[in-house]
Amino acid sequence: MTQEEIDDIEAIVCDWIIAASGLDNQRVIMSHQDCPDPQGVYITLELMQTGDTLGMFPEQFINPDTGVAYESGHWRFEGTIDAYRAGAYGLLTSTRSKLLLPSFYKTLNNAGLSAHLGEAESTPNLLNRQWEQHASMLIIMHYVANPVEDSGDIGYFEHVGVTIDADHDIDTTI
């Protein structure tokens, strides 16, 4: 997976969180950056690629109807979504409940992405002898390259000749 593809995925996930959280695009950011802190409450996203082409999915497969080879694959990302400052836990809880609504989640599916979210947890930080509100939840994502058709069920993608259960983890969440 190229850096450009990863950047695209990050942008899609950021937009997904922006829509669900109601924050502007200056307050939903990738973590671990050399940058000024955003104003007010804000959300950070950390995604790390932890697997690719899981097991049975090769990087390339052939359309049985046409014989054309397709570059494809199945990638897994893990990470956290964190909220900071006053109202962090409430923001993350409400954001989590919206993220998995079909109206928001569909934007991920259309891009070949699916997600499993953990529970939001309040984990305040002690900074400069003061407690900073902080909430965190885990996120596991699957990305399927070249999805050719969304089967209509959230979380399932059809490739050419292959139907992929891209997010078996999500069944209990939705």
Add this chain to the structure above:
Amino acid sequence: MGLLGSVTVTVFRPDPDTPGEFVNGRWVVPDRINLEITATIEPLNDDKQIQRLERRTGQTITGGIVVFTEAAIYSVNPATKTPGDWIEWQGITYEIVDVGTFDDTSMGYAEACAIRLEPQP
């Protein structure tokens, strides 16, 4: 009063009028403005100073310079996370990471430490 052995160097400073912004969650730094200042440059070879800067920046420093100048010069601001000035000397760009007064005189010179930005050999 000029500095002994001073040369003209180019400083690249974040433009205070056009702060950066987040694009797709990534911080995008605007173009820097170019300034020319007069400064005396020395290699950064004080082991204790290097150790102190390594603790501060979290980087292994194998290339750095010390800049003595009467001009205003800015380092990284840890509180606001505003990036520091870059300075180009002999075709290599360094980032100012620490600014102090020159201890041996009271003439108002700044003594700034800068570490190399490019991949180090």
